[in-house]
Amino acid sequence: MLILILIINALSAGQSNDAALKLADKYFDNGLYDHAITEYKRYLFLKPTSPFASQLHQRIAQIYRDQHQWAWAIEAYRQAIACEANDSIQAELEIDLAITYLAASNYSAGEFQLIKTSIYNDDPAIKKRAAFFLSIAALHNHKWDDAEKYFNDYFEYCSDPNLKIEFDSVFQAVRKKKLKSASLAMWLSTLLPGSGQLYVGDYENALNAFALNGVFGYWIGSRLLLKDWGNALLIWHFLARRYYFGNRYHARRIAEEYNQNLKQEEINSILDCLQ
Structure with a gap:
């Protein structure tokens, strides 16, 4: 009788686990990703040694990555790697983990993972993929010599x-x-004021900053010449100061945006060439 009860309980638990997995897949197919994650995690909690464990952790990681929840995605990829017995699939997961590091702007961790995977794997497809993303990481950091080296490694596996x-x-x-x-x-x-924007090449904002600050500078200067210290101070404190410091902030911001756009254009140009 006891053995029969144990068998029935085991069968019931198996059916419950299968139902949880089917429900999770249904949520995933319908785009209800948060619900899908909950059910996948429930299934993995009840059946941590499931043969599907690595695939499910990978699916969870992909959902988190699409949602830009980098820390959760990284942890899920680590779990997927730990559960995967196949060396080739494990290497692919390691590269996916590295890509997630790069997407999270953690370039040092991403590069380390890619180099490690490339060194310990003999599969040409893995080495080619690792070299490609190492090149992209180097481009993001404007490490031209590194980028050229990794692209040369990449082309060793290209036939054209x-x-x-x-x-x-x-x-x-x-x-x-x-x-x-x-x-x-x-x-x-x-x-x-305005010369920083001019240096970046944003002529419209350069002219605006120069004109506005010039007007306030003239206004304050005229008050000072008349020894109207009080009004000069009021103009500076309530009007001119805001535009002057705003001009400094915007010059820096425009330069940073210019650099970001330039990096993206460079990467897009190279990717277009490789397609």
């Missing part, structure tokens, strides 16, 4: 020699473009 020639041309053209110094832009606009 013409693609390498085309890439070299695009890469050298992209490399000549220079980033703007956000600190220099700010200090230029500190000395002469």
